[in-house]
Amino acid sequence: MKKMEFVFLLIFFPVTLSVKHSVKFFLTVSSGVKNIPDFVVVGLIDEVPVGHCDSIEKKVEATQDWAKKLMEDYPEHLQWYTQECLISPHKYKAAIDMLKNQLNQTGDVHILQRMDGCEWDSETREINGFAQYGYNGEDFLVFDLETLTWIAQKPEAVIIKHSWDKDTPDIEVWKHFLTQRCPEFLKTYMDVGKSFLLRTELPSVSLLQKTPSSPVSCFATGFYPDRADMFWRKDGEELHEDVELGEILPNHDGSFQMSVDLNLSSVTPEDWRRYECVFHLSGVKDDIITKLDKAVIKTNCVPPSEFPAGPVIGGVVGLLLLAVCITGVFIWRRRKNGFKPANCFRLIIH
Structure with a gap:
C-alpha cells in the first residue's frame, strides 16, 4: 500500500483500539505446606488485587479504597464473598484428597489452583467467561463454555474430566456464574470504580x-x-x-x-x-x-x-508476601499458557 493511501485510511477510518476489562479470582489450596494458610483467594480487577481472604483470617478484606466503599454500598457482594470464603476451604481440601486418590499419588505436598472470571471488551461489548484448574504447577482442566464440558490438559486429568462432565448441577453453576453473575459483578465494579479503573x-x-x-x-x-x-x-x-x-x-x-x-x-x-x-x-x-x-x-x-x-519487590510493597521456597511446590505465573512451575511458592495476603 502506498504511503498516501495509508494516511488516507488513518484519517477517514481511524483505528479504534480495543480495551478489555476483567475480573479474575485466583484460588490456591495447599496440602503439606507448613506455616502458611492452606487456602488463599485473591480477587483482581483489571489485574489489580482488590481483595482477598484466607483460611487463617476467615474474612474478606478489600485492599483498595473504592473496593471498600463498594462492599459498604453493596453488602450482598460482601455476603457472597464471605460465604465463599468460609465454604471453599473445606471443599477444595477434599478435592486435593480426591485427586491424590484418583491419581494414586503419595507424598504430602500438593497444590491445587483455580483461576476464573470474565473479560469485557469495551469496543465489541463482548463478555467472555473462563475457568481453569492447575495441579502441582501444571495446567490440568479448562472449562469450555461453548460445549459446557471440561477439557483435560494432560492424560492424568481425563478421568477427572469424565467425572466432572457428568456433574450436571455443577456445570449449571459454572454456566450461571460465567455468563451472568460474573458479568454483573464486572459491570458493577466498572461503574463504582471508574474513577480509579479508567484513569491514566x-x-x-x-x-x-x-x-x-x-x-x-x-x-x-x-x-x-x-x-x-x-x-x-x-x-x-x-x-x-x-x-x-x-x-x-x-x-x-x-x-x-x-x-x-x-x-x-x-x-x-x-x-x-x-x-x-x-x-x-x-x-x-x-x-x-x-x-x-x-x-x-x-x-x-x-x-x-x-x-x-528489583521489579518483584515493588509489586508487593504494602502487602505481606508470604514466601516459602520448597522443592516441588509451584505457583501460578501470568502467561498465556497458564501454569508454570517454580521453586518458590508465593501467596499475596494482607
Missing part, C-alpha cells in the same frame, strides 16, 4: 544496575493502566538482542511496574550515548525516553530507600 497515570522511570558488570535495567513504576510497552533502542532502532523484558507487575497502590534489561558487556563506553530506553503507555501520545547515561544510573551503593531492588 505516567510512571517514574529509573536506570538501575546492581554492579558495573551487570545489565542496566530500565525500571518504570507507578503507571496505569497495564497496557504498556517498554524497550531499548540504539540509534533510533528497537533492539531485540541482549535485551530481556520483564513482566508487568502490580504495585500495592493499584498502579503497575515493569522493567527491561540491557546487556552492555559488548558495548564500549563511548557508544553508550547511542542507546535509550523507551516507555509507551497505550492512549498516551508522547513516549517517555531515557538516555543511557552512567551519571543517572542507580546502584546498590545508594540507600535502600532510593533503590527498588
Whole structure:
C-alpha cells in the first residue's frame, strides 16, 4: 500500500483500539505446606488485587479504597464473598484428597489452583467467561463454555474430566456464574470504580544496575493502566538482542511496574550515548525516553530507600508476601499458557 493511501485510511477510518476489562479470582489450596494458610483467594480487577481472604483470617478484606466503599454500598457482594470464603476451604481440601486418590499419588505436598472470571471488551461489548484448574504447577482442566464440558490438559486429568462432565448441577453453576453473575459483578465494579479503573497515570522511570558488570535495567513504576510497552533502542532502532523484558507487575497502590534489561558487556563506553530506553503507555501520545547515561544510573551503593531492588519487590510493597521456597511446590505465573512451575511458592495476603 502506498504511503498516501495509508494516511488516507488513518484519517477517514481511524483505528479504534480495543480495551478489555476483567475480573479474575485466583484460588490456591495447599496440602503439606507448613506455616502458611492452606487456602488463599485473591480477587483482581483489571489485574489489580482488590481483595482477598484466607483460611487463617476467615474474612474478606478489600485492599483498595473504592473496593471498600463498594462492599459498604453493596453488602450482598460482601455476603457472597464471605460465604465463599468460609465454604471453599473445606471443599477444595477434599478435592486435593480426591485427586491424590484418583491419581494414586503419595507424598504430602500438593497444590491445587483455580483461576476464573470474565473479560469485557469495551469496543465489541463482548463478555467472555473462563475457568481453569492447575495441579502441582501444571495446567490440568479448562472449562469450555461453548460445549459446557471440561477439557483435560494432560492424560492424568481425563478421568477427572469424565467425572466432572457428568456433574450436571455443577456445570449449571459454572454456566450461571460465567455468563451472568460474573458479568454483573464486572459491570458493577466498572461503574463504582471508574474513577480509579479508567484513569491514566505516567510512571517514574529509573536506570538501575546492581554492579558495573551487570545489565542496566530500565525500571518504570507507578503507571496505569497495564497496557504498556517498554524497550531499548540504539540509534533510533528497537533492539531485540541482549535485551530481556520483564513482566508487568502490580504495585500495592493499584498502579503497575515493569522493567527491561540491557546487556552492555559488548558495548564500549563511548557508544553508550547511542542507546535509550523507551516507555509507551497505550492512549498516551508522547513516549517517555531515557538516555543511557552512567551519571543517572542507580546502584546498590545508594540507600535502600532510593533503590527498588528489583521489579518483584515493588509489586508487593504494602502487602505481606508470604514466601516459602520448597522443592516441588509451584505457583501460578501470568502467561498465556497458564501454569508454570517454580521453586518458590508465593501467596499475596494482607
